[in-house]
Amino acid sequence: MSDKLNDIYNAVCRLTGNKPVTDADKKEAIIKGLEKIEKKLNQVKREEKKNSKRIHDILNVVVSLANLRYDDKANVSGKRDDFDALALGINMLGEELQASTVSLNEKEILLKEIHHRVKNNLQVISSLLNLQSEKIMQPGLFEIFMESKNRIRAMALVHEKLYQSQNLSRIDFTDYISSFLTYMNECYNLNPEKITIHLDADKRPHYFKIDTAIPCGLILNELVSNSCKYAFPEDRIGNIYLYFGVEKYSENVDQFILQVSDDGIGIPAEIDIKKTDSLGLQLLEMLGCQIGGNLVLDRTNGTKFTLSFPVEKY
Amino acid sequence: MTKISDTIKNNSVESRAFTTWLGDNGICYTEVKLNASVELADACGNTEAIKKISGDRIYPLLVNLKGINSITKEARDHFAMRERTPAISAIALLIKSPSSRIIGNFFLGLNKSAVPVQLFTNEEKAISWLKRFALPLK
Known part of the structure; x- marks a missing residue:
């Protein structure tokens, strides 16, 4: 066997873990070794393809989160490897973000409701003053009631504008x-x-x-x-x-x-x-x-x- | 080498996702079963198991998350509830797999516990830390 072939044989042995055999079998061993390497390479390619699909799946969920859509979930295969951890983490983050958004929306609704109620209450006070002022005979006192009523209305208008505004x-x-x-x-x-x-x-x-x-x-x-x-x-x-x-x-x-x-x-x-x-x-x-x-x-x-x-x- | 937790699994409480028991070293143990996906019912059951085991005493808790596969939002929220008040003085979260690492860090980051919580990859170190919070045994 030539030195070159011998080198190839040794390299194949190193890659496949095959033990040295007699010179006569070396050619056969090289072919079998190369087939083994080919199989391994195909396996690696398949794994890479699978992993690339999992990365793509996770990326899609990240893109959804970036668009503030929280319903998409990355697939957790159950292998408990790094990809599963990433998928799990991104899913959990999505759930937490969704919960925070719901909580924020609830707070916003609550704040709107408070401004609305403050405005309504101020308007009720203003109307009460108005009603009471009808019974006032002294002009000076009537003026005072009206002034107070207007001040209250000026404040009520701020609360009205607040609950109507986008930013509360x-x-x-x-x-x-x-x-x-x-x-x-x-x-x-x-x-x-x-x-x-x-x-x-x-x-x-x-x-x-x-x-x-x-x-x-x-x-x-x-x-x-x-x-x-x-x-x-x-x-x-x-x-x-x-x-x-x-x-x-x-x-x-x-x-x-x-x-x-x-x-x-x-x-x-x-x-x-x-x-x-x-x-x-x-x-x-x-x-x-x-x-x-x-x-x-x-x-x-x-x-x-x-x-x-x-x-x-x- | 025999792990400390393997030597003291007497009177354990078994559930779908957890095994919970009290060690003779004054530490309460709860171990997530391999590949378990923890749901709200599992979390509630775990709280009950710890309460049952603890009786009227307070113990530090070692949570072995190594085998966990996933945990639902509802279950996480249950564990995060401050008013849950199981008889716990400190929590050591034992992590190993990437998934358990993520879940463990979620507990540290998002759920602010009322008691000290720390992550460990080494059980002996976790126990040694927890012992600082253990009361002398009766």
């Missing part, structure tokens, strides 16, 4: 303003031929969390109510202007501007808004501070209140 933790304040003005028109029964409300609000949505939305809603209520009640006595004709938008405070800092002005008779000069007995004006100071804002009164042409407060990114 914030509302679009631009949208709030337009709903609020509809309510104010109904409430004060404003005659459009005499008093016109002009709204100039940024068209972009500006989202406020409840902590900002409630004080801003109350401030808006105080300012617009103030103009509606006092600016145009004795059927005077006039305008109420409402501006809401974002302006530059400094080069890198923006601020919200909420401005309510009217061309009415103006606040009497002797009233100092920082030292007043009026609950409405006291509230403006207090609520303005609560949101880190600055309230400025301009009396040059009617009344112009400008509230500026920092922009928070939500």
Whole structure:
């Protein structure tokens, strides 16, 4: 036997584990050994094919999870090998994710329900005040009831917007303003031929969390109510202007501007808004501070209140 | 070598998926049967078995997960319940196969137990750790 053939024979022996035989049988042994190797290779190929199918199966489930679909399950063969462990792990993760999603949805529904109930309860309080006010004979007391009713409605509107919003933790304040003005028109029964409300609000949505939305809603209520009640006595004709938008405070800092002005008779000069007995004006100071804002009164042409407060990114 | 757990399987409680018994070393043992797929009924049965074995005492628990094939979400949730309160002071999870490794880590990661839990691949080390939580035998 040539050296080359002998080398091949030795290599086959090493690969198959066959023991050396006589020279005469070596050729036969090489053929049998190669057949054995071929069989093994085919077996490995079959295994690879099976494993590749299992990997594909697991990958499909991962893709489903990435698409937030949790019903797909990877097949666990029962071999308790690495592929089974991967399949088991991915299945269990899917089940946990599904449970978390259900739990999150339940919480969201619950939160919506809470905002809805808060709004309903506030509306009930507002209606009760309304009913009770019908029996009041003293005009001053009636006013107080109405003011309280409007404040409650301003807060109820925030909760209404919250449960209607996609994100239950914030509302679009631009949208709030337009709903609020509809309510104010109904409430004060404003005659459009005499008093016109002009709204100039940024068209972009500006989202406020409840902590900002409630004080801003109350401030808006105080300012617009103030103009509606006092600016145009004795059927005077006039305008109420409402501006809401974002302006530059400094080069890198923006601020919200909420401005309510009217061309009415103006606040009497002797009233100092920082030292007043009026609950409405006291509230403006207090609520303005609560949101880190600055309230400025301009009396040059009617009344112009400008509230500026920092922009928070939500 | 004879394992410690093999020497003390007296008065064991057998169920479809578990064998549970109290060792004479003050440790409670529960072993998942080979290729068992643990379901809610198995998990509840296991809790009952541990309660029955423990009586009015609290024992550390060795859970041998080596043979486990799978476990359902309901069964996992049952084991994760804090109010389940079987008489356990600590849990050592014995793992070996890739599947048992995954399941063991699930218990560590997703289910925050009220008692200390640790994973082991070595039974002797697990027992030595559990003994720190064992009360002296009566």
